[in-house]
Amino acid sequence: MARELFSASGTRFFKTNNQNKTQPNTVRSGSMPKAIILMLILSTFLSLQIARLVQLQIVQGNDLNQRAEQNRKRLVPIPSARGSILDRNGKVLASNSLSRSLYLWPRDQTPEKWQETVTQLSQILKISREDILKKIDTVGYNSAIPVRISQNLDTPTLTVLSERMKEFPGLDLRAEFNRYYPNKSLASHILGYIGEATEEDMEANPKYPMGMIVGKMGIEKLANPQLEGIWGSRQIEVDARGQEIRELRGRSPEGGAPVQLTIDIELQKTAEKALANRRGAVVVLDAKTGAVLVMASGPTFDSNLFTRKITQAEWDSLQVKENPLLNRAIQGRYPPGSTFKLITSIAGMKSGKFAPDSILMTYGSINVGGIEFHEHGGGGYGAIGFADAIAYSSNTFFYQVGMAAGPEQIAKWGHILGVGETENLDLLGLDGGKTGLLLSPKDKEKIYGEPWYAGDTVSMSIGQGPVLMTPLEEAVMIATIVNGGYRVKPHLLASQTNTPATKPVPTGIEPKILDVIRAGLVAVVQKGTGQQLNDGSIPLTGGKTGTAEVPGQPDNAMYVAYGPAKDPQIAIAVAVENGGYGAVSAVPIAHEIFKTYFNKNTKTQKPEAKKSTPAKSDPQPSNSTPETSDPQPSDPET
Numbered sequence: 001m002a003r004e005l006f007s008a009s010g011t012r013f014f015k016t017n018n019q020n021k022t023q024p025n026t027v028r029s030g031s032m033p034k035a036i037i038l039m040l041i042l043s044t045f046l047s048l049q050i051a052r053l054v055q056l057q058i059v060q061g062n063d064l065n066q067r068a069e070q071n072r073k074r075l076v077p078i079p080s081a082r083g084s085i086l087d088r089n090g091k092v093l094a095s096n097s098l099s100r101s102l103y104l105w106p107r108d109q110t111p112e113k114w115q116e117t118v119t120q121l122s123q124i125l126k127i128s129r130e131d132i133l134k135k136i137d138t139v140g141y142n143s144a145i146p147v148r149i150s151q152n153l154d155t156p157t158l159t160v161l162s163e164r165m166k167e168f169p170g171l172d173l174r175a176e177f178n179r180y181y182p183n184k185s186l187a188s189h190i191l192g193y194i195g196e197a198t199e200e201d202m203e204a205n206p207k208y209p210m211g212m213i214v215g216k217m218g219i220e221k222l223a224n225p226q227l228e229g230i231w232g233s234r235q236i237e238v239d240a241r242g243q244e245i246r247e248l249r250g251r252s253p254e255g256g257a258p259v260q261l262t263i264d265i266e267l268q269k270t271a272e273k274a275l276a277n278r279r280g281a282v283v284v285l286d287a288k289t290g291a292v293l294v295m296a297s298g299p300t301f302d303s304n305l306f307t308r309k310i311t312q313a314e315w316d317s318l319q320v321k322e323n324p325l326l327n328r329a330i331q332g333r334y335p336p337g338s339t340f341k342l343i344t345s346i347a348g349m350k351s352g353k354f355a356p357d358s359i360l361m362t363y364g365s366i367n368v369g370g371i372e373f374h375e376h377g378g379g380g381y382g383a384i385g386f387a388d389a390i391a392y393s394s395n396t397f398f399y400q401v402g403m404a405a406g407p408e409q410i411a412k413w414g415h416i417l418g419v420g421e422t423e424n425l426d427l428l429g430l431d432g433g434k435t436g437l438l439l440s441p442k443d444k445e446k447i448y449g450e451p452w453y454a455g456d457t458v459s460m461s462i463g464q465g466p467v468l469m470t471p472l473e474e475a476v477m478i479a480t481i482v483n484g485g486y487r488v489k490p491h492l493l494a495s496q497t498n499t500p501a502t503k504p505v506p507t508g509i510e511p512k513i514l515d516v517i518r519a520g521l522v523a524v525v526q527k528g529t530g531q532q533l534n535d536g537s538i539p540l541t542g543g544k545t546g547t548a549e550v551p552g553q554p555d556n557a558m559y560v561a562y563g564p565a566k567d568p569q570i571a572i573a574v575a576v577e578n579g580g581y582g583a584v585s586a587v588p589i590a591h592e593i594f595k596t597y598f599n600k601n602t603k604t605q606k607p608e609a610k611k612s613t614p615a616k617s618d619p620q621p622s623n624s625t626p627e628t629s630d631p632q633p634s635d636p637e638t
Helices: 031-059 061-072 111-125 129-139 155-167 199-204 218-222 265-275 303-307 312-317 337-350 386-392 395-405 407-416 441-448 454-461 471-482 511-527 582-600
Strands: 003-006 012-015 073-078 092-104 147-150 171-180 193-196 213-217 232-238 244-251 280-286 292-298 359-361 365-368 371-374 383-385 542-550 553-563 570-576
Touching (some): 111 147, 155 171, 193 218, 213 218, 265 280, 265 292, 280 471, 280 582, 337 386, 337 395, 337 407, 337 471, 337 542, 337 553, 359 395, 371 395, 371 454, 395 407, 407 441, 407 454, 471 553, 471 570
Antiparallel strands (some): 280 292, 365 371, 553 570
């Protein structure tokens, strides 16, 4: 048995039977705690590794596998080509050209690194840093879909980017189709322009990919569903540097469908050239179908500006006083002046107070409510009928007709012929269109809280006072009068012509009334203020000039016309702001349009020039006597 011994120091020893040596009863100090700590550390480390492995393989396995695939595979969207816009004869008004665009892949750099890259790109692209970052923020820095930063890169910019691509991971230069307007500013108010889809557009059309191009104005907007097409895509495999290895699969884009308009490009060119970028508008309609052959507005703008990022200077140039973005053909409202006497004629005869062969005495002036309303040049034209009254544009004749018929009848027949009615705009489908203004006594009291005065009727009867018309309404009016009394429905899409939707509406105006008015319109050209159109260069036409006063400014010049006289085919309305007399500024524009039209239609024979001597009482254009010399003027609303 072992025995317990004690040393002098008190240390306990054991002595066994088998051994004569002694050993201490304690382990070396601290050895056991260190082993335990080491085991705990190893266990914890292994547990963490196992937990992480479980998280990666089981919990996040599917997601991480997808992310790995996304890093290896990329889905590249392929924009579709927008459909072309053609004129009535198939000539191109809007098409596409090949260009280069810059895309970036948000996941290829960290947000911090993109901050640096974007600063450099901003200087190269001449795009603000904020604009680029906003596009990245829209899709997110973890997006696996590229975002387009700039379109239609010019050659110098493309060269710089190509040379420095290695400096900017995640950048991608691609060939794309870009909208192109070969005639630049021609018909820009009809064609409109395009732009990248906004957040509102994307919300309204969830199928749109990021960077989708949509129409923003005009036909580009109206026919966008047909023009936009369907984007395609490519799925590609890339290496660690993002370089394409191979294409895995893809879907080809589907180009948009072409859209054909009723516009005649040659007539449109002639109208815009004759208008010469002055403030005003020209509308030409097919007098029988209502198809719009010309819709010109001045000043104009180049739709190509909007196929890329427009600069601030370019945008500022579009906001000048003349407002080139305003489509004056449907947004400009003007006092029609003497062109409105055609409606007064119809109202007078339809009221039952006058017959087509009625004769009235004209005077140097008439007194209404103590106010003198004067005739041209101070003298009357004697006893005349409706045809001569239109030819000579007699104010006192129409003062009497208007007062006898009454403002209600004038307003009624003005509305029937399309003044102030939305039907003129419904089929066009262009944004921002306005209707004219034609007040009755009840309307004036309701809107302005003022009573109707006899002077209002006098002014109204000659197209001043409470009367405003758009050039489109003027064209509808003249077309309706010359085609047999059927109010046309103006439209721009060729597919709409001769369909139930565009079928002209009968007005109930008797042929004998229309005949006498047409005789007056022809007489205007034969012996009145439109004689310059009777020079033998074109077949005989009919028309009516108008000169509307604008307080403190030169008069507005107006002209409505149709041709040929024997078988009316086209109806024209011209308005030139502050152009002076209609015979001076508006008639020459119509003359050029007629020349182009008749030259294109060679079946119509040109007559020999006819010399005509104006009647002694014909009002001739002068610097002192406008056609409507004594109206209560109204400002044109543009």
